[in-house]
């Protein structure tokens with residue numbers, strides 16, 4: 001039986017991207033021999049992404065649309081994971097920055113791993129920004145990697161494939177919250193399980209339609225604070241405390 005691959009797409013104002021992206025993902029995964037499932041989690045976007053998602057889900061049973069009243073990237077990803085059914089889960093942005101053509105590459109990479117992270121910084125990867133921005137973001141990601149002792153360099157990108165059974169053991173409510181920081185929180189929570197985790201390069205593209213929702217400086221600062229908190233929490237745990245260190 002072919003492997004079912006669920007792609008979780010969190011959306012906020014992605015009306016121009018979502019239909020085309022869903023159909024390209026289905027095409028790419030089918031071509032590679034997988035059974036695709038697309039799970040869109042929209043937070044009642046004012047641009048009507050939810051309506052488009054609902055309409056395409058009615059036409060195509062491989063697409064599932066969830067429209068929530070709450071707001072938040074981390075919790076949207078978790079909702080998508082919980083409502084998906086594939087043995088492999090892919091999480092990615094819904095704006096074509098994460099190219100649909102890279103998805104089968106990540107999924108294939110899971111043959112000898114438990115999770116595969118798409119990386120802008122691995123050899124062969126790139127980012128469609130100027131030299132300075134690229135190296136600043138790479139440096140920032142190095143700092144997070146060193147601080148948390150995780151294996152993945154691109155731990156803020158939110159583009160990865162993971163086996164469902166790999167996340168069974170983690171406290172998902174504590175991990176999937178906030179913004180892009182959920183991604184390195186997940187890697188940190190997975191550390192004790194000693195999973196096989198690897199990175200494969202991909203080329204980060206400019207978004208096709210719409211605008212970015214990430215306040216770069218603000219999220220950079222809050223990611224830094226979050227990484228510090230996690231590290232401190234980890235040390236406390238090693239020192240004999242019961243608490244997991246990321247209680248809020």
Ligand SMILES: Nc1nc2c(ncn2[C@@H]2O[C@H](COP(=O)(O)OP(=O)(O)O)[C@@H](O)[C@H]2O)c(=O)[nH]1
Nearest residue numbers: 010011012041043072073076093094212213214
């Ligand atoms: N459900 C949901 N999705 C979000 C939210 N904020 C951002 N996203 C989605 O998360 C992905 C990344 O956001 P984006 O604006 O592209 O940030 P950037 O890639 O850092 O510029 C996109 O698919 C967004 O639509 C949110 O509050 N809720």
Ligand SMILES: [Mg+2]
Nearest residue numbers: 093095097207
């Ligand atoms: Mg984006």
